[in-house]
Amino acid sequence: MTDRPIVLHLVDDTTAGGVTRVLDFIRTNPDMAAIARHEVKVVARNRSIPALSADMIVSHLSISWRSLPVLIALRARHAGLPLVHVEHSYTEAFTALNVPFKVRFFTLLRNAYALFDRVVAVSEEQGAWMRRRGLVSREALQVIRSAVDLGRFRALPAPAGPALRIGAIGRLDRQKGFDVLIEAFRDLTSPEISLHFHGTGSEEQALRALAKGDPRIHFHGHSAVPEEALASVDVVAMPSRWEAFGLVALEARAAGRRLVASDLDGLKDSAGIEAQYVTGHGVQDWRLALQAALDAGTAAPARALGAEQEFADRWNHLVQLCLDRSEPLTRMACGRA
Amino acid sequence: MPYASIVVPAFNAAETLAETLVSLSAQTFRDLEIVVVDDGSTDATSRVAEQQARTDGRIRVVRQHNRGLAGARNSGIAAATGEIVGFCDADDRWLPEKLDTHVRHLERSPQVGISYSGSAMIDARGHRMGHAQRPRLHDVTTALVFKRNPIGNGSAPVFRREALASIAWRPHFETRRDWVFDETFRQSEDIECWLRFCLSTDWIVEGVPGLLTEYRVNAGGLSARTEAQLAAWERVVDKLRPRDPAFFARHEAAARAYQLRYLARRAISSGDGDTACELIDRAMAESRTPLHEEPFRTLSTIAAARLSSRFGDGPMRLATAVLSAVRQ
Numbered sequence: 230m231t232d233r234p235i236v237l238h239l240v241d242d243t244t245a246g247g248v249t250r251v252l253d254f255i256r257t258n259p260d261m262a263a264i265a266r267h268e269v270k271v272v273a274r275n276r277s278i279p280a281l282s283a284d285m286i287v288s289h290l291s292i293s294w295r296s297l298p299v300l301i302a303l304r305a306r307h308a309g310l311p312l313v314h315v316e317h318s319y320t321e322a323f324t325a326l327n328v329p330f331k332v333r334f335f336t337l338l339r340n341a342y343a344l345f346d347r348v349v350a351v352s353e354e355q356g357a358w359m360r361r362r363g364l365v366s367r368e369a370l371q372v373i374r375s376a377v378d379l380g381r382f383r384a385l386p387a388p389a390g391p392a393l394r395i396g397a398i399g400r401l402d403r404q405k406g407f408d409v410l411i412e413a414f415r416d417l418t419s420p421e422i423s424l425h426f427h428g429t430g431s432e433e434q435a436l437r438a439l440a441k442g443d444p445r446i447h448f449h450g451h452s453a454v455p456e457e458a459l460a461s462v463d464v465v466a467m468p469s470r471w472e473a474f475g476l477v478a479l480e481a482r483a484a485g486r487r488l489v490a491s492d493l494d495g496l497k498d499s500a501g502i503e504a505q506y507v508t509g510h511g512v513q514d515w516r517l518a519l520q521a522a523l524d525a526g527t528a529a530p531a532r533a534l535g536a537e538q539e540f541a542d543r544w545n546h547l548v549q550l551c552l553d554r555s556e557p558l559t560r561m562a563c564g565r566a
Numbered sequence: 567m568p569y570a571s572i573v574v575p576a577f578n579a580a581e582t583l584a585e586t587l588v589s590l591s592a593q594t595f596r597d598l599e600i601v602v603v604d605d606g607s608t609d610a611t612s613r614v615a616e617q618q619a620r621t622d623g624r625i626r627v628v629r630q631h632n633r634g635l636a637g638a639r640n641s642g643i644a645a646a647t648g649e650i651v652g653f654c655d656a657d658d659r660w661l662p663e664k665l666d667t668h669v670r671h672l673e674r675s676p677q678v679g680i681s682y683s684g685s686a687m688i689d690a691r692g693h694r695m696g697h698a699q700r701p702r703l704h705d706v707t708t709a710l711v712f713k714r715n716p717i718g719n720g721s722a723p724v725f726r727r728e729a730l731a732s733i734a735w736r737p738h739f740e741t742r743r744d745w746v747f748d749e750t751f752r753q754s755e756d757i758e759c760w761l762r763f764c765l766s767t768d769w770i771v772e773g774v775p776g777l778l779t780e781y782r783v784n785a786g787g788l789s790a791r792t793e794a795q796l797a798a799w800e801r802v803v804d805k806l807r808p809r810d811p812a813f814f815a816r817h818e819a820a821a822r823a824y825q826l827r828y829l830a831r832r833a834i835s836s837g838d839g840d841t842a843c844e845l846i847d848r849a850m851a852e853s854r855t856p857l858h859e860e861p862f863r864t865l866s867t868i869a870a871a872r873l874s875s876r877f878g879d880g881p882m883r884l885a886t887a888v889l890s891a892v893r894q
Contacts, residue, residue: 324768
């Protein structure tokens, strides 16, 4: 087995989040291991990366003006190696809400992406955005929807009886839009329903203040075992303001939980066709959508079958594309500036 | 199919519609359709539109029960087939080169979703008044749109259709077609749309030089509408705040101050100095940002409000003269 090529994944974000869990899945996925040895290396953010020994390098690094020199050096040190970047952060809605000068930002992304032979979008929607904004050439772009091992989520029994418990899972952060969720939930009058937060973050105090006086709203802190949080709720709400993919949505589907999600970015992909989508963050719109989801009961949707296989197949395809020496690398196709 | 569509919402606009349509028919960019939406008019609007349609086969007339300006624009968008869609209210005019300028701008800049121009103000008789909206054209941030509305009035912007589609939605009670403008607003529907566009998409918003729109200012009853206008603006803020509370926390007070200053300037124009003083005082109590960002304009508004409250509208004419002298 030693002759398998080594694919080295670089990451600079080791917080307990989606990226870390997707990387764990890449590292341990047997279907992917059949093609290559996937290793993960943690590097310091915006610090120079030494010459690495591998057959292919995959960056999961965050792109910024400060990291651009690091990426240029990475390219220069590994001129002959296939280099791939996975974009876990940036999306259309991210840009709309976080980037005042968009032209400059697109220039950054174009230049950074052009250093790589391939760029991976983590949702179809994100990929469509990259094409729309001319950030990556059609040839260089690959879409690989994120996945983790969903076995333990699918093993959960479907919720039974009337839908009463709404779950909000993820960092308590402006990105997740949980402030809107609390306001919408407070407008629902039924005393039997409840709202459960699983996560911690910078907005926790503000959210607790918003929830104050409503005994139906509970904060449980970070749940180390994600499927346990899902096991304790009937409906999952994701009012995110931006989301490159939205792993919680995929997990909720695998757990047979109904979803109410923002109609934007990667959620259009990860929340699936059965989700109840809400346009915008109007409190009234969210109240109506939550009510509709509760009224719809607990009938389990399809459990995101095949997500892991698709993920492994697409990664294997990408590795083969990059390492197939008979075909010259399509670096020119990346629109290198 | 024509490359460009111009949507003309028309409600009881028989007096001005012909003038508007003539200016649109005269566009130097010829590959266009003009969609007149007669929004349940009770005057001769429909007949005027039909007459113009006989002289220019590119004009189509759509009729509906009254749904308001936003509702008329939405119906026009639904009927429009062009790759790019512009709007011209039925009492405004476009300069002949306007559409051509926007078409070329949008072709040249594929990331631009809204292309707008400045506007010259015209009076009830259609004469230029010497006032103009000369907005910033580049580096348009969401904060700038919120505070200074560079996109301007409803006859100034031309949209890429794809960009319009990206903010379209279907309210649960709507059965016919999508909404782009929010029909629950009867005022401030423009800024609601522009701001929502900036908060939910990453299309670039950019202007082209020139005063390519002639925008009609109707005198009379301005002060009476001030409170209603302010209330509509506050509703826009309340509606959009949940999209990004952090953004509103940062810019809301300054934007409100600019809005109050704008209303104060209108009160000055209509000779109502007392209302102007009250509005500009409220603006300064809300935020000093307009003083820092636009000291001359803000101070001149304060001075004009005080003077016009004491001496009537004479000082305003003086201030206007000073302002135009400074610009030249």
